[in-house]
Amino acid sequence: MPALPGFTDNPFQTRDDLVRASIALIKPLERYRSPQRAFIKLSTDTAAGFDEVAAQLEGFARPLWAIASLLAPGNSADGLDLDIDSWVCGLRAGTTPACSEYWGDLGNSDQRMVEMESISYALLMAPEAFLSGMDALSRENLETWLRQINARQIPRNNWRWFRVLVNLALGSQEEDIVAHDLNVLDSFDLGEGWSSDGLWGDERKQVDYYSGSFAIQFARMLYVRFMEDRGLASHDRNRVERYKQEARQFASAFWRYFDVDGSAIPFGRSLTYRFAFAAFWSAVALAGVQLDAPLDNIGVVKGLLFRHLRWWRKHPGIFNTDGTMNIGYAYPNMFLSENYNSPQSVYWCLKSFTIICLPKTHHFWTAKELRHPLAVQILPALQLLDEVKLLWPPRHIICNGRSHHFLLSAGQGTTKAHRAREAKYGKMAYSSFFGFSVPSGPLLEQLASDSTLTVSLDGGEQWIVRANPFDVRHRQIPIIASDGTAKIDEVTRSVPSLVSTWRPKKAIEFQVQTILIPASDLWSGWHFRIHRVKWSPAAIVPGIIKLVDAGFAASGSTKTGILVAEKELKRLLDQNSAGMEGWGKDEQSCLILSDCSASGVVDLQRELMSAPCSGYGKLATEKAALVVRADANTNLITQRTLVPAIQNTLVAETGLKTTAEVWLATGIFAVSKTSGIGMKEVQKLWFKRPTIHVAAKTEEEEGVRIMLP
Incomplete structure (x- = not known):
């Protein structure tokens, strides 16, 4: 497979390196965008178990993890080789019922709920960038479309976080729904900072990257960040502080899954999300959680994230010849995939790039990258x-x-x-x-x-x-x-x-x-x-x-x-x-x-x-x-x-x-x-x-x- 300039040749040492890599990953998607910019359908003509409209919505929504982070307050959009306005146009078209590119109404346990997470993140992280170009009717359509999630049945697993974040983005008064969802999510706790993806029992015993970096622990850190941004009520403060403490406990074990070369031990499902393995390190840093030793120096966390990205740059087989990402792990592999993997699904990997929301002056970027906590220099490696x-x-x-x-x-x-x-x-x-x-x-x-x-x-x-x-x-x-x-x-x-x-x-x-x-x-x-x-x-x-x-x-x-x-x-x-x-x-x-x-x-x-x-x-x-x-x-x-x-x-x-x-x-x-x-x-x-x-x-x-x- 060909190299992808900007990613496979990237040193992954600075914020500018991550910005360049994120643009390199997103740019190949442009040629596959629909006329009104609400859909992305890659040329790989495979299907997921849900409908095609939702699959092409995935293509639009998942790049927002990086795009919204690039547009966060304090960061400049100058010099970014991206058509930012087109993403606002897509958001407007996809949520307008009269538009031919409307994303559709929600059903129960609908895949559209998943894509609401990254859209909510965009509205929380960069509201001015995404809302300033919308008139009152467009904003109302957006809110109406998102608010459907409150009236639908939703699985008792990590999906409950999507509804919590939607309501956080809307400034919703649906306190009973949010409180219930948070209680359900907290019932998944297994102790020592770990959570299963759903209630632990005979039908489900899953503690993998999904309940770690991919979804639950990641979403908790977003909740901490945005709840603290808007000020905390007393009942919220207790939960936020508990999530911080559990993040410390989880981190104290999670770093052991990463080798000195940055590779992570693959385990569980959704491994086609690839470097989303390291999304927790980005999220815990943007949430400002101070970790315990041996992660108490932010340079250690920085090293865990950067080394992981450097490991993936050595695997150009993750890219198609057109520069888009394929379904697989180190190379294209449909045997690995899940029924819910469309060609666009893989871009959940961009959760690891949320760290670029932090401005250049943040201590994460100025800190020296440190070795793996157990690494020693024994020549030749x-x-x-x-x-x-x-x-x-x-x-x-x-x-x-x-x-x-x-x-x-x-x-x-x-x-x-x-x-x-x-x-x-x-x-x-x-x-x-x-x-x-x-x-x-x-x-x-x-x-x-x-x-x-x-x-x-x-x-x-x-x-x-x-x-x-x-x-x-x-x-x-x-x-x-x-x-x-x-x-x-x-x-x-x-x-x-x-x-x-x-x-x-x-x-x-x-x-x-x-x-x-x-x-x-x-x-x-x-x-x-x-x-x-x-x-x-x-x-x-x-x-x-x-x-x-x-x-x-x-x-x-x-x-x-x-x-x-x-x-x-x-x-x-x-x-x-x-x-x-x-x-x-x-x-x-x-x-x-x-x-x-x-x-x-x-x-x-x-x-x-x-x-x-x-x-x-x-x-x-x-x-x-x-x-x-x-x-x-x-x-x-x-x-x-x-x-x-x-x-x-x-x-x-x-x-x-x-x-x-x-x-x-x-x-x-x-x-x-x-x-x-x-x-x-x-x-x-x-x-x-x-x-x-x-x-x-x-x-x-x-x-x-x-x-x-």
């Missing part, structure tokens, strides 16, 4: 200090490590019909470098089931991926010293873990309890998964279960662009061949070396020290390492990928009335290109792994320990 952090509200363990930046996840999921929902919420690990993969079909290669469990209960004809785990909890896993005879000398330290249970089918007696264990700084590049598999042999015919435990999806292409070929594993692990690219496997492990990175898996079952499984009849376990050549364009970041995995085939005698049980253990290894770690050290890290000790205790308590060599 900046690297993260090793740190493992449990974040319970999102059910994540963030692994900020010198080898790899990723998270472990258990407990999120949704029954809503989001495309690839199992991939977006149900995987066990998500990486800022390797990304994750979404399915293109039902076959194992098409499922591209990286970083997750995939099970077949019919011998391999049909596959089911992990989703919606339950009985989720966290616990500490001791790291113990051993004299080589499994004797425990002393407990030296511990690491947090996530424990959860998954049932592929409710009607079949088969379940997997999984313990996800980060490796901490002792075993750089690793994390571990312990699976306790229980099933009724009588319920599964023909009695053959296949369970695939997969690692991170690695690039399937070499530096020269050819496909990564199979090689003898011993050759790959030979330090004299440190520059070699390829993949290899043996009876218990598989390793892929490509694009200066590594991804591998090891079956730890042979090294697993455990109490013997109870005698539940005849039980056979077969194991094999394999490389899954995933369908092209299933991974978010890399078009061609290979997925290392361990396949366990479980065969139990049929007709038994008792339950069968087996313990499985997998080591997952990954070193990212951005870590700067050379292949010789990667080969050393591959062999540096612990022994896992399991002593089954009760149904509620697992005696799992990691043993130092």
Whole structure:
């Protein structure tokens, strides 16, 4: 894909840089605007699940995040290569019922409600710029169109913020509606500053960027900014101060999702909004919220925002040949998209550019950009200090490590019909470098089931991926010293873990309890998964279960662009061949070396020290390492990928009335290109792994320990 001048060549260091980038993103839209300027329809002729009028309204409304910020009081519109008057014309035409470009009346749960948020932001941030060119009738039409939202049913999720902001922009007296919506929104709180996107329950367990940067936390900061601008009543002051405190709490964890190179760990839905990942950093700065250490210096926040934008400038694949943005992540990808993504939807990314509402003299712009809080200079690159952090509200363990930046996840999921929902919420690990993969079909290669469990209960004809785990909890896993005879000398330290249970089918007696264990700084590049598999042999015919435990999806292409070929594993692990690219496997492990990175898996079952499984009849376990050549364009970041995995085939005698049980253990290894770690050290890290000790205790308590060599 071609570069976009003004964005892909942008240093992203100053306010002028962000202004130039915002104009570069908006200018290509001009050729697709309707005669009266109320619609934008890009040339990509794909559709969203809502009507086409609303889709083209998206095209008009979403650029307003940047345009209104450029026109904020104290900023000059002089020299901006934008036809500002045309946006006022579009606003006037779209809200005039007699006009051919009228945006239409609202229905219940209407997509038009979403686009009212950016329109309300424009009226709040730059009222003079948008209203001075309107006569009394046009203003009345605008108000009437916006006010429809108060008479319509609206989902109990982040959309409630759109109605709050509409009423704030109108100076509305609909206090009962606003108060009710705010109470509904506050009911989504999970503690520690986190919010779910809707009430947390069996149907919806979503704590992602949507409830962070994309919508809820972002909207809270707008509410703080504009409520303080107009003066606060006493009852409003308490809520504003609470939102500020919760923003501090949220920020104290949210920065951990960003790597030293600016990349964020992709997780959840709507990832085509791309650099909206960083919108919270813009919003918290424009709201003037003083954050806690290590973010108490505004230069740290500035660095988190700017580095993220600099990461995206390295990915010109996000642009079409005409300079508009496409649906996808690092390249065009419809497998990733949601049913509500029109070609114009992607411009929600401009929420991150709201920071340009701050004038040049603001201390955000004059402050020195500072490093990531965990960054240290280890030549040839900046690297993260090793740190493992449990974040319970999102059910994540963030692994900020010198080898790899990723998270472990258990407990999120949704029954809503989001495309690839199992991939977006149900995987066990998500990486800022390797990304994750979404399915293109039902076959194992098409499922591209990286970083997750995939099970077949019919011998391999049909596959089911992990989703919606339950009985989720966290616990500490001791790291113990051993004299080589499994004797425990002393407990030296511990690491947090996530424990959860998954049932592929409710009607079949088969379940997997999984313990996800980060490796901490002792075993750089690793994390571990312990699976306790229980099933009724009588319920599964023909009695053959296949369970695939997969690692991170690695690039399937070499530096020269050819496909990564199979090689003898011993050759790959030979330090004299440190520059070699390829993949290899043996009876218990598989390793892929490509694009200066590594991804591998090891079956730890042979090294697993455990109490013997109870005698539940005849039980056979077969194991094999394999490389899954995933369908092209299933991974978010890399078009061609290979997925290392361990396949366990479980065969139990049929007709038994008792339950069968087996313990499985997998080591997952990954070193990212951005870590700067050379292949010789990667080969050393591959062999540096612990022994896992399991002593089954009760149904509620697992005696799992990691043993130092």
